[in-house]
Amino acid sequence: MSDKEIEKKIIENGLTAPRVTPELIELIITDESYYVFPGTTVTICLLTLANGFNVTGESACASPANFNEEIGRSIARENAKQKIWGFEGYLLKQRLHESQID
Secondary structure (H helix, E strand, C coil): CCHHHHHHHHHHCCCCCCCCCHHHHHHHEEEEEEEECCCCCCEEEEEEECCCCEEEEEECCCCHHHCCHHHHHHHHHHHHHHHHHHHHHHHHHHHHHHHHHC
16 A cells, blocks of 8 residues: 555545645655665665655566666655654654654
């Protein structure tokens, strides 16, 4: 299920408590760059977040005959974005925890 499909189900079910959204993830990405290691099918994506933190994602194709740079970039970017979800989830949980303490 894609992020958009999950978000649609969340909204349909009225789950409106504070949460990390696909829009938030995209909003905090301020830059992206890619590198394909010469002679390989390994693609690295570097996403820079609004606070300057960098997150990487990678992809690799087992068969060079199937390598497509655009697809490799897309997979590497999605893998980097998955890491951001964890970081943002932690930050949200910390903020919720701190608001209960005060």
